[in-house]
Amino acid sequence: MTGQPHVFHLITRLIKGGAEAKTLATVQGLKNDYLFTVGYGAEYDLEPLNRLNEWGVETERFPLIRHYNPVTAVPAVVSLAQYLRREEFDIVHTHSTEAGIIGRFAAALAGVPNVVHTVHGVPFTEDRNDTLNRFVLACERRAAMYTDTIATNADVIAEEYLEEGIGRSGQYTTVYSGVDLDAFADATPADDLPGERPRVVMVGRLAEGKGHGVLLDAVESMGDFEGSVCIVGDGPLYGSLGSEIEERGLSDRVFLTGYRDDVPRILAASDVLVLPSFREGTPRVITEAMASGLPVVATDIAGIPEQVLDGENGYLVPTGDAAAVREGVGDLLRDSELRERMGERGLERVEEFSAEAMVGQLDGVYQELIGE
Incomplete structure (x- = not known):
């Protein structure tokens, strides 16, 4: 590998939420050490997009990635895989449920060497439709097969995922959401x-x-x-x-x-x-x-x-x-x-919940994957 490692972050919606704030904090904290591109789906707010542009971070919109829309999921995987194949990223790091599933399937099709997924919250819960829960669970189990590291923001979430048959214990690491x-x-x-x-x-x-x-x-x-x-x-x-x-x-x-x-x-x-x-x-x-x-x-x-x-x-x-x-x-x-x-x-x-601690842990995850 020559130059800075190229890392692609993918999130379903680039809006003013907790998952988005964590993603932006990671990019801000590590932008001097990695070349980042941030991808996002159909829904976005201008404020986080403008912040990324101010930092000189490349962004890419994927309008087929939509919040709980299974109709566009398969074409989203195909189009994203084509993009990833062209860009030759060293690491794909996905966030949130839809982008996490679509992004990891696309990374597998494109042959991306290192894949990280951050779980920001458990997507299968009692207040949601049973059929939707079963579908998401099946997708999460499959997507875990194409993931090197699954970062959860709590130990208990990793335990719950393992109990549901998602991945193996060696794939998991806990990275608390960091705050300034x-x-x-x-x-x-x-x-x-x-x-x-x-x-x-x-x-x-x-x-x-x-x-x-x-x-x-x-x-x-x-x-x-x-x-x-x-x-x-x-x-x-x-x-x-x-x-x-x-x-x-x-x-x-x-x-x-x-x-x-x-x-x-x-x-x-x-x-x-x-x-x-x-x-x-x-x-x-x-x-x-x-x-x-x-x-x-x-x-x-x-x-x-x-x-x-x-x-x-x-x-x-x-x-x-x-x-x-x-x-x-x-x-x-x-x-x-x-x-x-x-x-x-x-x-x-x-x-223990500081932004510095979070960024340091994620840097360690990246370095372990790329072998530096």
């Missing part, structure tokens, strides 16, 4: 958020599976309480969530802020993070909350228990359990000393 901790440690609190403190905040894409309805159920059952709730983010559920908040009579306590690019400042102006998701990996926003000194109330799924130690830096609750969310949030709202104690505990253990 300094950006959150010294952030100035935002002064334009609606509602009073103490402030409960939920940050993330407004899409199915995040548990926004569970949060609203919990708030509604709390009656009058001191403080407010801010739901930060944008997505397909924005309109319906706004209507639901109004219909439930929660408009004086629960506020939609829309998309914000100042998450460190928002967390600095908040007191509790809540994340009642039905499916996750190891959510970056929890790490961000820990770096901001906030206690967390989140569901006991995937890699979240590797971030949140129940009763130490927050509370873990069952999926869909609004009563448990209400209890955990209520305890923290009523007790400022408890919030402070749990926040300090989160700060003590957040270092």
Whole structure:
């Protein structure tokens, strides 16, 4: 091999989400050592695309790669394989379910020598259609046959994949989602958020599976309480969530802020993070909350228990359990000393989730594969 190793990242949607942020952080951290190209499917936002262009990173759009669209999957594999064959990449690194399956099949057809796949979250979950779950599981088992390294962002996800017959134990490595901790440690609190403190905040894409309805159920059952709730983010559920908040009579306590690019400042102006998701990996926003000194109330799924130690830096609750969310949030709202104690505990253990640690581990994965 001469010159910098050429690495192709492929992600289903280049949007403002956790998987995309992790991919961009990897490229930014290693762009001086590797020649990167980032491929993405039909759906994209201009902001992450512009950032890649500013860094001088090549990008390539593949419109046949679409979110859960099996009709275009086979032609997507064929067209991507043709592209990979022309470009002669040293490593193909796929992200997310659709790009992970399509990309690994295409890499096998193209004869790419090294293939890495990052699992950002478990794609087969109870709240999804059984037929879809079986189909995805079958594809994941097959795609694992064409993968050198499977990077999960939690030990428990690797264990779950192995229990489902996906790959072999030797293929797996855990790489926690990394965050720029300094950006959150010294952030100035935002002064334009609606509602009073103490402030409960939920940050993330407004899409199915995040548990926004569970949060609203919990708030509604709390009656009058001191403080407010801010739901930060944008997505397909924005309109319906706004209507639901109004219909439930929660408009004086629960506020939609829309998309914000100042998450460190928002967390600095908040007191509790809540994340009642039905499916996750190891959510970056929890790490961000820990770096901001906030206690967390989140569901006991995937890699979240590797971030949140129940009763130490927050509370873990069952999926869909609004009563448990209400209890955990209520305890923290009523007790400022408890919030402070749990926040300090989160700060003590957040270092292992730094961006530097993540980038270093992935560099090690690449170097082991290319033999340098």
